[in-house]
Amino acid sequence: MCNERGESEPAAALGLPTLTAVTAKHLIEIRWHARAGQGAVTAAKIVAQTAMREGKYAQAFPEYGPERSGAPLKAYNRISEEPIRTHAQVRIPDIVIVSDPTLLRSEDIFAGVKADTVFLINSPRPAYKLALDIRSGPHPLYAVDATKIAFAEIGRHFPNMAMLGALVAATAIVGIDQLLLQVAENLGDKASFDAVQANLRAVRRGFHEAASAVANPADAPASHEAPAQPGWREMLPGSAIADAGNASDYVTGGWRTLRPRLNERCNDCLLCWFFCPDSAVVLNEGKVTGFDLNHCKGCGICAQVCPPRLKAIDMVPEGGDEERSS
Amino acid sequence: MSNRFAALTGNQAAALAMRQIEPDVCAAYPITPSTQVMETYSQYVADGAVRTELVLVESEHSAMSACVGAACAGARAMTATSSQGLALMHEVLYIAAGLRLPIVMAVANRALSAPLNIHGDQSDTMGSRDAGWIQLYVRDVQELYDTLIQAPRIAEHCEVMLPVMVCFDGFTLSHAIERVELLEDGAVRDFVGVYRPERYLLDVEHPHTFGPALLPDYYTEAKRQQREAMSRALEIIPHVALEFGARFGRAWGMVEAYRLEDAEIAAVVLGSTAGTLMEVVDRMRERGVRAGMLRLRAFRPFPAEEVVRLLAPLKAVAIFDRADSPGTPSGPLYEEIRSVLYDAPARPRISGMVYGLGGREMLVEEASATYEALERAAAGTAEIPPPGYLSARG
Numbered sequence: 105m106c107n108e109r110g111e112s113e114p115a116a117a118l119g120l121p122t123l124t125a126v127t128a129k130h131l132i133e134i135r136w137h138a139r140a141g142q143g144a145v146t147a148a149k150i151v152a153q154t155a156m157r158e159g160k161y162a163q164a165f166p167e168y169g170p171e172r173s174g175a176p177l178k179a180y181n182r183i184s185e186e187p188i189r190t191h192a193q194v195r196i197p198d199i200v201i202v203s204d205p206t207l208l209r210s211e212d213i214f215a216g217v218k219a220d221t222v223f224l225i226n227s228p229r230p231a232y233k234l235a236l237d238i239r240s241g242p243h244p245l246y247a248v249d250a251t252k253i254a255f256a257e258i259g260r261h262f263p264n265m266a267m268l269g270a271l272v273a274a275t276a277i278v279g280i281d282q283l284l285l286q287v288a289e290n291l292g293d294k295a296s297f298d299a300v301q302a303n304l305r306a307v308r309r310g311f312h313e314a315a316s317a318v319a320n321p322a323d324a325p326a327s328h329e330a331p332a333q334p335g336w337r338e339m340l341p342g343s344a345i346a347d348a349g350n351a352s353d354y355v356t357g358g359w360r361t362l363r364p365r366l367n368e369r370c371n372d373c374l375l376c377w378f379f380c381p382d383s384a385v386v387l388n389e390g391k392v393t394g395f396d397l398n399h400c401k402g403c404g405i406c407a408q409v410c411p412p413r414l415k416a417i418d419m420v421p422e423g424g425d426e427e428r429s430s
Numbered sequence: 431m432s433n434r435f436a437a438l439t440g441n442q443a444a445a446l447a448m449r450q451i452e453p454d455v456c457a458a459y460p461i462t463p464s465t466q467v468m469e470t471y472s473q474y475v476a477d478g479a480v481r482t483e484l485v486l487v488e489s490e491h492s493a494m495s496a497c498v499g500a501a502c503a504g505a506r507a508m509t510a511t512s513s514q515g516l517a518l519m520h521e522v523l524y525i526a527a528g529l530r531l532p533i534v535m536a537v538a539n540r541a542l543s544a545p546l547n548i549h550g551d552q553s554d555t556m557g558s559r560d561a562g563w564i565q566l567y568v569r570d571v572q573e574l575y576d577t578l579i580q581a582p583r584i585a586e587h588c589e590v591m592l593p594v595m596v597c598f599d600g601f602t603l604s605h606a607i608e609r610v611e612l613l614e615d616g617a618v619r620d621f622v623g624v625y626r627p628e629r630y631l632l633d634v635e636h637p638h639t640f641g642p643a644l645l646p647d648y649y650t651e652a653k654r655q656q657r658e659a660m661s662r663a664l665e666i667i668p669h670v671a672l673e674f675g676a677r678f679g680r681a682w683g684m685v686e687a688y689r690l691e692d693a694e695i696a697a698v699v700l701g702s703t704a705g706t707l708m709e710v711v712d713r714m715r716e717r718g719v720r721a722g723m724l725r726l727r728a729f730r731p732f733p734a735e736e737v738v739r740l741l742a743p744l745k746a747v748a749i750f751d752r753a754d755s756p757g758t759p760s761g762p763l764y765e766e767i768r769s770v771l772y773d774a775p776a777r778p779r780i781s782g783m784v785y786g787l788g789g790r791e792m793l794v795e796e797a798s799a800t801y802e803a804l805e806r807a808a809a810g811t812a813e814i815p816p817p818g819y820l821s822a823r824g
Contacts, residue, residue, distance in 0.1 A: 339652065342641075346638055348639045
């Protein structure tokens with residue numbers, strides 16, 4: 105298991121039954137839960153390319169929506185020794201990857217899972233605690249603090265390099281050497297030598313720092329039944345929407361990975377209020393009192409426009425999955 | 431009443447029907463052979479005969495877009511076009527149907543380039559047969575006038591809410607002068623009624639959002655709902671036609687069956703060629719041949735029930751398509767009629783003939799030769815002709 109310094113045995117070396125269970129499968133299907141702009145689609149592509157490098161057949165494809173940086177997205181992989189003919193989305197995954205801890209609040213990560221589905225989650229929490237908190241029950245669970253690794257090695261919030269390394273540690277679906285070669289090949293053309301090295305370090309750390317846990321098998325995950333969506337008979341003709349002006353009903357605070365923090369140096373110049381694209385700076389009698397966290401997407405424009413002599417706003421990482429566990 | 435009958439071209443009759451309907455908004459961009467529809471209408475506007483907001487646009491794409499905007503806002507909107515103009519509207523046609531906007535458009539059917547050709551065939555409207563518009567094809571100028579007056583009632587019916595194309599053969603009807611029995615302005619106004627949309631953009635008391643993006647989780651339901659609206663039009667089109675018939679004495683149904691009751695052979699067609707075929711049927715009947723003719727007035731929605739009921743008992747049928755669908759056995763009418771007859775317990779032998787492209791009219795002699803081939807197939811003395819072109823030089 106993971107110790108406080110994040111130094112742990114590679115999970116692959118722990119010899120959990122899941123390792124062979126996953127790799128022995130004829131066809132391995134992966135579902136990624138991620139946020140747009142954090143490199144998950146690229147990571148899924150690298151998984152597929154690495155598998156192909158090893159002579160396997162592979163697919164990687166995202167579920168595209170109106171992509172905006174920070175919006176939740178899903179991506180999928182299939183890896184097989186045989187040609188893959190299915191092009192449908194993965195509904196019953198063998199592996200679920202959650203590459204942003206804040207997604208545990210909003211996404212149904214247990215949708216369609218089997219008893220032996222492996223979970224790999226980016227989380228600052230130790231694996232055993234995370235397993236208890238999210239009640240992953242009988243599922244083998246791996247945790248890695250990929251956000252911390254990303255900031256430490258790459259300097260930006262690209263957690264998916266560490267997630268790639270952790271995926272190999274957890275499941276051995278591809279070899280770590282081949283993965284590192286593939287990452288270097290993909291980034292080599294567009295990134296500097298230092299940037300490639302930073303990404304490779306992040307992959308290696310993810311591989312080494314992934315830690316595993318299995319929660320109490322009886323403590324089954326809570327069922328998440330998606331609310332029924334209206335059928336064609338309930339929809340207005342032409343898909344008209346009756347409650348116009350409903351933008352504020354769409355809670356986008358869940359997209360946030362960084363949260364604005366206000367300090368006492370604020371002199372209520374209101375630059376942040378003028379510039380906030382989501383009207384999420386809350387005023388009371390002309391004074392900035394805080395942020396509407398239901399709609400703040402964490403873009404950081406407020407902190408950017410805050411006069412440098414004041415630095416009254418800084419961006420801090422989201423508390424992540426704590427909210428769900430509480 | 432002295433001016434009850436008038437000698438009008440199809441385009442003039444269309445413009446006159448539009449004047450009597452007096453839509454709130456008309457968009458205009460000229461194209462042969464429908465140009466005179468909007469030209470005549472703009473004269474009505476200039477003369478103060480109508481209060482319509484006439485929007486002169488820079489292309490047919492904009493013409494249909496203007497109609498979409500106007501209809502969203504809550505207006506009754508109309509326009510007219512042909513051929514390349516309809517093709518240029520293509521993407522906006524889907525928007526009009528998808529937003530369930532009851533726009534009415536007169537289409538003078540014309541061939542599509544290349545080769546460049548300004549004359550009549552139905553390739554243009556067949557190209558938009560899956561756009562979600564109701565398509566009605568008329569036989570003569572009188573039916574064009576009557577159908578345009580019925581069109582807003584069909585389009586705006588709360589069970590339907592779909593745009594309607596009234597298709598008439600370019601030049602053959604658009605430029606030919608025929609005798610038309612006209613209706614009083616007041617009678618048309620009463621029949622068409624005031625358009626009161628349930629939801630519209632300018633209803634500030636009940637604001638709605640129109641034209642949202644629907645992703646894989648909802649798009650299918652929107653399309654399923656559109657299909658339902660189209661199938662409800664199967665009932666509303668004859669309903670409106672019946673009411674029109676009751677008021678004005680001229681009835682038009684989903685199809686026009688001519689001497690089919692005891693027929694053994696028949697030809698099927700859309701549009702003005704039906705008149706020619708009726709002549710040929712009469713001549714065949716004089717010889718004692720049990721010949722008939724079926725004209726589909728509605729192509730969208732497709733009157734499958736009537737087609738099966740009327741054609742299944744026959745021995746041999748020829749389907750005349752005034753548009754080709756290269757790479758398939760014959761034209762679109764042929765494909766769909768064969769398809770709906772598949773489940774019939776007994777079916778006729780079926781031949782398909784592509785005819786009348788680029789304005790080449792079907793001659794009486796050619797139609798007669800086809801009927802004679804059907805006669806031989808029905809008698810079992812010859813095979814039914816395979817699908818092909820009527821009168822193409824080899």
